[in-house]
Amino acid sequence: MPTAKAFSQVPPFPDDVPVYELPRLSLRKLISNDAEQSKELFKSFREHGFALLDMQGCHEGESLLKEAEKMFEITRDVTIGLDIEEKMKYVPTPPVIFGYSRQGATKTEAGLPDRFESFSVNQDDIFSNIPECPNPEPIQKNRKSIKSYISKAHRIGELIMNQLDDHLRLPKGSLGSLQRLDRVSGSTLRMLRYPPQPEGDRRTAFLGHTDIGTITILFNVLGGLQILPPGLEALEQNWRYVRPEPGCAIINLGDAMVEWSGGILRSNLHRVYFAPGDQAVHERYSLAYAVRPEGIVPMKRLAMEGSAVPDLEEGEEDLDCTANEWLARKGAAIRAGKDNARSRGGRALEVY
Numbered sequence: 001m002p003t004a005k006a007f008s009q010v011p012p013f014p015d016d017v018p019v020y021e022l023p024r025l026s027l028r029k030l031i032s033n034d035a036e037q038s039k040e041l042f043k044s045f046r047e048h049g050f051a052l053l054d055m056q057g058c059h060e061g062e063s064l065l066k067e068a069e070k071m072f073e074i075t076r077d078v079t080i081g082l083d084i085e086e087k088m089k090y091v092p093t094p095p096v097i098f099g100y101s102r103q104g105a106t107k108t109e110a111g112l113p114d115r116f117e118s119f120s121v122n123q124d125d126i127f128s129n130i131p132e133c134p135n136p137e138p139i140q141k142n143r144k145s146i147k148s149y150i151s152k153a154h155r156i157g158e159l160i161m162n163q164l165d166d167h168l169r170l171p172k173g174s175l176g177s178l179q180r181l182d183r184v185s186g187s188t189l190r191m192l193r194y195p196p197q198p199e200g201d202r203r204t205a206f207l208g209h210t211d212i213g214t215i216t217i218l219f220n221v222l223g224g225l226q227i228l229p230p231g232l233e234a235l236e237q238n239w240r241y242v243r244p245e246p247g248c249a250i251i252n253l254g255d256a257m258v259e260w261s262g263g264i265l266r267s268n269l270h271r272v273y274f275a276p277g278d279q280a281v282h283e284r285y286s287l288a289y290a291v292r293p294e295g296i297v298p299m300k301r302l303a304m305e306g307s308a309v310p311d312l313e314e315g316e317e318d319l320d321c322t323a324n325e326w327l328a329r330k331g332a333a334i335r336a337g338k339d340n341a342r343s344r345g346g347r348a349l350e351v352y
């Protein structure tokens with residue numbers, strides 16, 4: 001799906017809508033330890049909290065792209081392939097976040113029902129970190145390929161974490177050790193479907209938010225994702241589209257990275273609007289691998305001798321809780337409408 005072939009099957013992204021130009025990083029260069037590219041990565045995650053990652057030109061990226069196509073097929077099989085009665089069997093009871101979310105289950109900023117449906121696959125289930133969970137048939141029969149996709153995506157996430165360790169002057173493996181694949185974390189592979197919206201009544205489908213975990217690796221073909229540029233108020237006219245690029249993933253950092261880096265890394269507000277131009281009449285699918293911290297790890301900043309993570313300043317407080325407690329608190333605030341979504345981080349760093 002995220003390959004050039006998939007892009008050729010839908011109308012092009014129009015050139016007359018406001019776009020947020022993201023730096024385009026190359027996975028191939030990052031794997032070969034290109035120092036300039038690594039600096040660019042750090043800069044991008046500090047300034048924007050987002051980057052495009054070109055998966056082409058290396059085995060690791062190309063195989064992820066190929067397997068992403070299969071994940072998009074599964075997304076279609078779970079969303080349009082099953083009837084609503086079947087899907088509703090998999091609606092979780094809060095605070096559980098995995099399983100099916102029907103269209104309209106959440107609200108947009110305007111208090112209107114959302115315009116997407118999603119299925120969140122529980123990584124801990126797929127990796128047998130917990131007893132096997134009930135899943136709809138298209139998930140159950142593809143457990144092996146989902147496991148393979150998550151493993152590959154996780155490895156790319158880990159590579160990014162290692163680069164961030166270097167720039168934050170943390171011992172190698174510090175960030176990765178807080179989000180291992182074989183430990184209970186609540187990480188998820190989210191499969192989303194946005195049906196085309198009626199002409200004359202097009203609006204936000206998924207409200208503005210920051211991701212609450214560590215990193216999200218996102219694939220989509222149709223436009224719709226929008227970013228609120230740093231420093232701008234959340235007014236309608238300020239949002240900018242991200243233009244999906246063939247062969248690239250959109251990568252963004254979540255709130256946990258802001259906590260651990262003492263505010264140096266950024267978690268930026270984003271939302272999903274309708275697909276622009278001629279794309280608006282097409283089904284939009286999206287695949288988001290969202291990594292979360294292991295439940296038992298502390299959320300306080302990783303300040304240590306020699307690291308670039310700043311010590312607490314007067315009036316600042318460290319989070320004195322585990323990731324589980326922190327996620328539960330945030331989840332409850334979001335459900336109660338008390339989490340006033342805002343971008344976080346991007347704090348100045350003298351050495352750069």
Ligand SMILES: O=C(O)CCC(=O)C(=O)O
Nearest residue numbers: 190192220225272286288
């Ligand atoms: O569908 C998209 O493009 C974005 C989805 C998203 O932001 C999320 O799942 O957190």
Ligand SMILES: [Fe+2]
Nearest residue numbers: 209210211270
């Ligand atoms: Fe998101």
